[in-house]
Amino acid sequence: MEINRIPVARSSMPPFEEFAAEIKSLWNTRWLSNYGEKHNQLQEKLKSYLDASFINLYSNGHQALEAAFQIFPKGSEVITTPFTYASTTQAIVHSGLIPVFCDIEPEFYTLDPLKVETLITEKTVAIAAVHVYGNLCNHDALQYLAKKHGLQLIYDAAHAFGVRKDGHGIGFFGDMIMLSFHATKVFHTFEGGALICKSAALAERTKAWAHFGMYGNEDAEIIGTNAKMNEIQAAMGLCNLRHIESALAIRRACVEHYKKRLQGIEGIHLCSPQLDVIPNGAYMPIQIDPAEFGADREATVQLLERNGISTRKYFYPLTSAFSVYRGLFKTGDTPVAEKTSAQIICLPLYTELTKDQIDTICNSLICIHCGKINTNRPL
Ligand SMILES: *Cc1c(COP(=O)(O)O)cnc(C)c1O
Numbered sequence: 001m002e003i004n005r006i007p008v009a010r011s012s013m014p015p016f017e018e019f020a021a022e023i024k025s026l027w028n029t030r031w032l033s034n035y036g037e038k039h040n041q042l043q044e045k046l047k048s049y050l051d052a053s054f055i056n057l058y059s060n061g062h063q064a065l066e067a068a069f070q071i072f073p074k075g076s077e078v079i080t081t082p083f084t085y086a087s088t089t090q091a092i093v094h095s096g097l098i099p100v101f102c103d104i105e106p107e108f109y110t111l112d113p114l115k116v117e118t119l120i121t122e123k124t125v126a127i128a129a130v131h132v133y134g135n136l137c138n139h140d141a142l143q144y145l146a147k148k149h150g151l152q153l154i155y156d157a158a159h160a161f162g163v164r165k166d167g168h169g170i171g172f173f174g175d176m177i178m179l180s181f182h183a184t185k186v187f188h189t190f191e192g193g194a195l196i197c198k199s200a201a202l203a204e205r206t207k208a209w210a211h212f213g214m215y216g217n218e219d220a221e222i223i224g225t226n227a228k229m230n231e232i233q234a235a236m237g238l239c240n241l242r243h244i245e246s247a248l249a250i251r252r253a254c255v256e257h258y259k260k261r262l263q264g265i266e267g268i269h270l271c272s273p274q275l276d277v278i279p280n281g282a283y284m285p286i287q288i289d290p291a292e293f294g295a296d297r298e299a300t301v302q303l304l305e306r307n308g309i310s311t312r313k314y315f316y317p318l319t320s321a322f323s324v325y326r327g328l329f330k331t332g333d334t335p336v337a338e339k340t341s342a343q344i345i346c347l348p349l350y351t352e353l354t355k356d357q358i359d360t361i362c363n364s365l366i367c368i369h370c371g372k373i374n375t376n377r378p379l
Contacts, residue, residue, distance in 0.1 A: 006357055008310040010350035011183045012247055014239035022235040031231065038234035042189075045241055050161075050179070051169030052196040054203030057234070058210055061158050061180025061193030062087045063227035067206040068154050068176040068195055069095035069126075070222075076125040078154075081111045082320035083337040084130045087180075088156045089319035092128060100124070101320045101332035108271055109133065109285075109340055113141035119332075120145075126152040131160035131170070132315075133346075134186075134282040135271055139165075139173045152176065161187045162248050162280040171196040176206070181237060186251065186282045187244055189237040192229050250351045251281025257355055258284050258347065261362035265369055267293025283314075284347040286365075287340060295368050297343050307364045314346040 013019075026032060033039075039057060047055045058064040065087060069078070074096035080088060082101045092099045100119050105112040111129040127146055129137045137155065146153040157163075158180035160170045171177050174196075181192035197203040205222065208215045213224025240247075262268050269287035273279070290296035295303070301311050318341050320331045347361055 005308045006310060006348045006353075006361065007350070008312045008346060008348050009184045010352060011188060012186075012240060012243070012351050014236075014243060018239050018242075019236065022239050023232060026231055026235070033228055033230040035228070036231045036234070038231045038238060039229055042229075042234040042237045042241070045238070046194060047171075049169060049241070049244075050171035050177075050194075050196060052171035052177075054197045054200060055171065056195050056197075056203060056207045056210065057229040058193040058195065059227045059229055059233075060191045061178055061182060062091060063210060063225075064178045064180075064193035064195040065091035065156060066095055066225075067209050067227065068178060069097055069128075070209050071152075071202065071205060072097055072125045075123070077121060077123040078126045078128050079111075079116055079119050079124060079151075080128040081130055081132075081337065082318035082332070082334055083109055083132065083315050083340060084156065084319060085158070085315060086319060086322070087158070088128065088130055089322070089325075093325070097125075098123075099320075099329055101318075101330070101334055101337075103332070103334040104132075104337045104340065105138075106336050106340070108135035108137075108274065109344075110135055110137040111142065112336070113138050113145060116142070116145055117149075120149050120151075124149065124151060126154050128154045128156065130156040130158075131163070133271065133285050134159045134163050134280045136160065136163060136165055136173075136274055136277055143174075146175070154178070158182075158185065158193075159282050160280065161185060161282070162244060164278040165274075166276050174198070176202060181233075186247065186280050187237070187240055189229065189233040189240070192233045192237065247351050248280050251349065252279060253281075254349055254353055254358060255279070255281045255284055257358050258362065261359065262286065262365065265293075265366065267291070267369065268365070281349070284349045285314075286345050286347060287343045288345060289343065293369055294371060297345060300365070300368055301345060303368050304361070304364055307360075309361050309364060310348065312346045313344065316341045316344065 109132040155174040177196040179194045181189040210227035213220035213222040267289040
């Protein structure tokens with residue numbers, strides 16, 4: 001890596017001494033997994049921080065999502081978005097369910113509730129929506145549809161840790177809510193995840209699935225796997241959780257600074273703030289309209305790269321276009337998702353990112369827009 005290269009993301013780390021102190025007791029207890037002290041402490045703290053009714057911790061976010069999808073009969077349909085990370089769709093498919101792709105709305109890139117209802121059939125069991133970049137889905141509309149048709153409302157909230165709406169944490173909205181604590185996320189446990197459930201029955205079942213299908217310690221009552229969070233992961237979570245408010249504040253300030261600098265540049269779409277929502281500053285997406293901006297997404301990404309700025313085409317391609325699914329599912333009619341996926345760029349964002357670095361990134365974008373960086377020159 002070049003010395004001055006700006007990465008797109010960088011894991012937040014607690015002070016090393018804090019982590020060392022946190023894991024010290026494990027050398028005495030020798031209790032390293034299976035719902036140990038660190039796990040249980042983190043579970044309790046996250047339950048209240050996220051406003052969860054019930055919460056279980058997992059080895060990673062993807063396993064938490066799969067835990068949720070296990071409750072449905074194989075072959076059932078799940079209405080979902082193709083504008084998401086591979087995990088959401090793979091969790092549905094790997095659980096023996098059929099993804100039915102629904103379009104997103106153009107402002108926040110979340111599932112468009114107006115397009116959900118026509119996709120509901122007698123085989124539909126759930127709506128699986130994603131709080132993309134921490135932008136919250138239109139929960140009231142999705143909740144209404146889920147209730148009306150007797151569907152489970154599942155959220156992939158991997159991007160939404162720490163987001164609050166109307167005074168509620170993210171765990172308040174939906175029947176089952178998955179969080180990812182992957183190293184690159186706002187809050188992490190190296191790898192890890194959680195599933196929040198509205199009912200005790202769902203919480204027990206999704207917990208048993210991750211413990212070989214055993215509700216207790218002897219008999220297996222359901223088909224299951226092993227997807228438990230271990231004590232080292234939980235210890236990292238306890239440390240990172242102590243620093244979460246300052247991390248979120250720094251991220252929000254970075255996003256504000258980006259927006260101040262990029263506001264009004266023709267051809268760059270920035271997400272608006274959401275009403276009554278406290279955001280988490282998880283990502284800095286910009287959508288490039290090539291005709292107005294003067295360069296398309298590919299050229300912009302490559303020019304930034306040449307200037308030492310890493311970005312991510314996130315989410316591209318749509319999951320419905322994955323080669324592994326070719327011919328398996330209806331790809332659906334999702335023009336907004338297609339357009340967004342072709343135009344989106346996530347800019348660098350992490351807690352050590354400085355205002356100067358943000359200025360460098362924005363100046364590069366402005367130069368590309370003004371043609372000062374020649375987009376026709378061979379790269
Ligand atoms: C990170 C992520 C996941 C998967 O979480 P892991 O903890 O990496 O397994 C799922 N969905 C979305 C939208 C993500 O960004």
